[in-house]
Amino acid sequence: MSFPREDIAIEIQTWKLRELLKWRDYLEILVEAVKTVFGEGAEVYVFGSAVEGKLTVDSDVDIAIVLEEPPRTSREKSRLLSRLWRVMEEKGVPWWYPFEIHLLTKEELSL
Structure with missing residues (x-):
């Protein structure tokens, strides 16, 4: 038995x-x-959109992480974000979950 492509989508x-x-x-x-x-x-x-209650199938969940001292290089930022995802996955968050993580300083947050 096959399903129409629309049903699968x-x-x-x-x-x-x-x-x-x-x-x-x-x-x-x-x-x-x-x-x-x-x-x-x-x-x-x-x-x-998550906090506004306007999520759609194409949405992600925007997360701002506010730091006293932001990563100094893109390599350090990548290393920290990789570690964050590893810890989250170990605790049960799927690796593919669409969190869009933004690392900010307090100054950037207030803009």
């Missing part, structure tokens, strides 16, 4: 949206991982 989009709506379930894990990787002084904010 609808099933995939429905699954993606269901997974996307789990962002609150993963938020506590994200905060714990941020504290582990960046220290207790790091602050975490969710912004964008």
